[in-house]
Amino acid sequence: MLIDTHCHLDFPEFDADREEVIRRAKDSGVEYIINVGSSLENSRAAVKLSKEYPAVFASVGIHPHDAKDFSEDNLLEIKELSKNPKVIAIGEVGLDFYRNLSEESVQEEVFRKFIGLAKERNLPLIFHCREAKADFLRILKEESFPQMRGVMHCFSGDKDFLRECLDLGLYVSFTCNVTYKKADNLCQVLKLVPQDKLMLETDAPYLSPEGFRGKRNEPYQVKLLAETIAKIRSVTFGEIAEATTVNAKKLFGLDI
Ligand SMILES: [Zn+2]
Numbered sequence: 001m002l003i004d005t006h007c008h009l010d011f012p013e014f015d016a017d018r019e020e021v022i023r024r025a026k027d028s029g030v031e032y033i034i035n036v037g038s039s040l041e042n043s044r045a046a047v048k049l050s051k052e053y054p055a056v057f058a059s060v061g062i063h064p065h066d067a068k069d070f071s072e073d074n075l076l077e078i079k080e081l082s083k084n085p086k087v088i089a090i091g092e093v094g095l096d097f098y099r100n101l102s103e104e105s106v107q108e109e110v111f112r113k114f115i116g117l118a119k120e121r122n123l124p125l126i127f128h129c130r131e132a133k134a135d136f137l138r139i140l141k142e143e144s145f146p147q148m149r150g151v152m153h154c155f156s157g158d159k160d161f162l163r164e165c166l167d168l169g170l171y172v173s174f175t176c177n178v179t180y181k182k183a184d185n186l187c188q189v190l191k192l193v194p195q196d197k198l199m200l201e202t203d204a205p206y207l208s209p210e211g212f213r214g215k216r217n218e219p220y221q222v223k224l225l226a227e228t229i230a231k232i233r234s235v236t237f238g239e240i241a242e243a244t245t246v247n248a249k250k251l252f253g254l255d256i
């Protein structure tokens with residue numbers, strides 16, 4: 001069994017064939033999908049999908065891009081949404097100083113609010129971090145990690161950042177960008193991740209694997225991702241499937 005621990009099936013890219021996409025995932029052994037919230041609206045949609053499809057779990061949160069529109073009312077609604085039994089994490093939240101669609105100080109303030117919510121609700125966090133490593137690590141240290149739990153999604157850092165994330169107790173999740181031809185550096189880092197901290201995700205509709213670039217990504221591609229990672233780490237597909245499923249079940253407390 002495989003789990004896509006991070007995708008966005010609520011996005012309009014899937015409006016025409018969502019059910020088929022979930023079926024196609026199942027047929028490839030991707031039996032469960034975590035639909036990650038990226039705004040208040042997307043968090044509502046994620047919870048709705050989790051109610052409609054037994055295979056779908058949800059997380060709720062606001063992406064750092066949208067931190068500028070944050071209000072306390074948003075936080076209250078996200079908190080209410082987080083009480084749904086199929087909501088298994090707070091996220092994706094974090095910092096994105098690459099695109100800087102919201103001011104850095106505002107991103108930090110909103111990020112801390114969601115860490116606070118995760119503490120209050122005793123839920124793990126799904127982190128987005130781009131071009132903001134130092135601030136990200138500083139905030140986590142100040143916000144009582146490694147006592148808390150979380151996953152660094154779409155890991156794309158170097159060895160040092162990996163070490164720091166592991167020291168803070170984080171899980172580390174890889175996407176289909178490890179299948180790209182120019183992913184040598186990332187593949188070297190991937191080899192260093194302990195088997196009990198590794199997770200898989202597509203971030204669909206983004207980041208289609210090599211051979212499918214330019215097309216919409218889908219959860220069924222976790223199979224190809226697991227095959228690629230097995231080769232890179234010189235282990236069997238079965239070992240990767242087993243380990244990453246156990247890890248996701250443990251971090252998110254999935255009752256499956
Ligand atoms: Zn992200």
Ligand SMILES: [Zn+2]
Nearest residue numbers: 006036092203
């Ligand atoms: Zn995402």
